[in-house]
Amino acid sequence: MAPILSAHRISRSFGPVEVLSDISFGLEPGEVHAVIGENGAGKSTLMRILSGHLQPSKGALEFRGEPVRFSGPVEAERRGIVLVHQEILLAEDLTVSENLFLGRELRRFGLTDKQAMRESTRAALARLGARIPPDAQVRGLSIAERQFVQIARALLVPHQVVIFDEPTAVLTPIEAEALFTTIRRLKADGIAVLYISHRLAEVKAIAERVTVLRDGQLVATRDASSLEPVEMARLMVGRDLSKLYPDKPAAGSRDMVLSVTGASVPGFVHNASFELHRGEILGFGGLVGAGRTELLEGLVGLRSFRGEVILEGREVRFRNAGEALASGVAYLTEDRKGKGLLLQQDLRVNLTLAALERFTRGPLIDAAAEDRALDGALRNFDIRARRRNMLAGQLSGGNQQKLLLAKMMLVEPRIIIIDEPTRGVDIGTREQIYQFIARLAAQGRSIIVISSEMPELIGLCDRVLVMRNGRITGEVPGEDLSEDAIVFLATGVHEDKAAAIAAGVA
């Protein structure tokens, strides 16, 4: 069958960096084509080119056999190519139906026709197997519900090609199954579906063909039926997966350094209790929005928090991050660009910000000491900066993460909480970060890792606590760590049962 949308040897560079090189592939009507790859492999860039958000630097796109050049997403959409974004892009203060028809409101006598829009919204959401009132304000919806609204909005325009960017990252298996039903229906209608994900079992279940990207290059396009998840992973990483993670040392000490009892963060976390031991790497798993970030932000005084916290035998209560840092507890945010680094300031200012009182001579900042610290950080953390005085915002994601690590390590914390340590970080840097975390633990520091990447939790952590809907639902000890064990605690359902339950619901 002739492909409806195809790419011919397309490349894309940002400045001197080529993030996508020489990619050719075709998308056929009525197929689900999965694109898989590690963070930074170029999946998003490829998808943004196909949907008209970006232009290729080299190469060309073909639509129905004719060369096309999209000036922007609007033109791509006009030809029936729609993209379901990974991030939720909805106006929180508007209702569901207002969001669905935002910018393309139905009119009657020149005025918006609310009744018609309400009806269409109800029907569109019902087709997705979601029951969300059209007049509900988006602010009040769960993340999964918002995801469905977003999908319904994308599918509202006439479509030939639908691109899903990691649509299940925020869904429980049952909700994911409802989405798969929709995708199968699209497929039956002859629509071409491009499906981006790194949940390999899911890809195996839903896709006909799989294209694997690694470091901006196309590694392989195979039939899904002949490709097992283990093989997919090997293709994605390009080597044996087990090498990515450092060796786990024999069981750490049982000295308790931190104990949290009955912790609550209003609106996010209820009655959470856990313990952390010296030299341990403790994982926090769960779906996006389960309350993991909120629990630990609350612990270090960044949110209102109730509950008993015993740090090294003393009861403590941190009112702000400064107090937590002073007590040796550092939190590294998942939101590096928004909360971790001052993107408009240079490396030196960023590096010493949290530990500035260590860089003073009398009342003044000791610039020479700061420079020495920057030299040390660039060396020890292998931060690749073209110039010493470049801005933090000009670093790549991986180097930003290393800078954030270096910044927080300057306060010499004994407990380090790292939220999504490898989000947006390329594979080479990920390995360095894992090694670094293992080294910190070996030094007798205690680490908490929050991660939505299950292989990361399994490969890195001594044990994993799993949260669901603001509660800690269980602990998976090191010897029992598996994706299914975590998914079960995170969602209440085993992976293989989800399909059956969804079928019953639908």
Add this chain to the structure above:
Amino acid sequence: MTERGAEAVPPMKSLRRWLHADLRVVAPFVALGALVLLGALVSDRFLTVDNLVNVATRSAFIAIIAVGATFVIAGGGLDLSVGSMAALIAGVMIFVMNGLGAPAPANAFFATLSTLFGSSPMGILAAGILLALLLGALCGLANGVVTTFGRIEPFIVTLGTMGIYRGLIIWLAAGGTITMRSVELRELYRPVYFGSIAGVPVPILIFLAIAAAGALLLYRTPFGRHVVALGSSEDVARYSGVPIARVRVLTYVIQGVCVALAILVYVPRLGSATPTTGLLWELQAITAVVIGGTMLKGGTGRVWGTIAGAVILELVANIMVLSDLVSEYLVGAVQGAIIIVAMLVQRGLHRRQ
């Protein structure tokens, strides 16, 4: 490449980099130089020592206030109340000094002050100065506390206090003028505006000293670093353990103290305060800061640029008066246009980076 060739390249390269990277830092001084040239062209009375010293002296009030505004704006805030605050401080200062100079204390407040500072002109002046500084700090504190703990936009808070401070001085002056009564006191205080040391007028020395102190505080201390961090991103500052509430409140207190310092130089000039004292000073102060290269969204602070900005404003007025190009009644309009042009230039330079 030979050894000598390799050595020869870096200076050129670093010069070019310096020109590129710091265009925004240099821009206000280039503008200042261009204005001096323009002034020299349009009037032969412009380029005289007397005239230039006079311009610099007259820019002292705005320059001093704008140093404080640099802190507030670098920290991501805004203070619209400085003009009203200036009028209030001037009025209260003169009012108190008049009260202390009266033959018999009018009430317990003046009686207590009298016993503390004595009734000599020097003691009265000391009381007035201390009270002005205290009142400035308190006015700034009020702005800072309401903004920070009330979580209200600084634009709204200081718009409110702008009305409050202005209303208080009108009430205190009963709609009229508060004038320093004691001739003795006036004579004693006069040199602070009209005097000079080694040929340099005292107001210029004072504003240079305040700018130097401000630059030291902003560039070389942890507090200054915290101000810039707060203005760059409040979230990042919070997650990095910066005491953001304290830092923010302090920027407004510094602004208040700077307004009081400007008033200490202003009062000996006219010796009175009226309901129109300090009118539109907030516009001039903010304009000076923006011309100086500090971005209104926070995250950078350029103290010396601010000083250049304040002098530029006064230069423009001076050139307009000396030349017949534009009516001097349009000074306000031209100064208003300058802030817009400065923003456009800043935006252009930012894009180029």
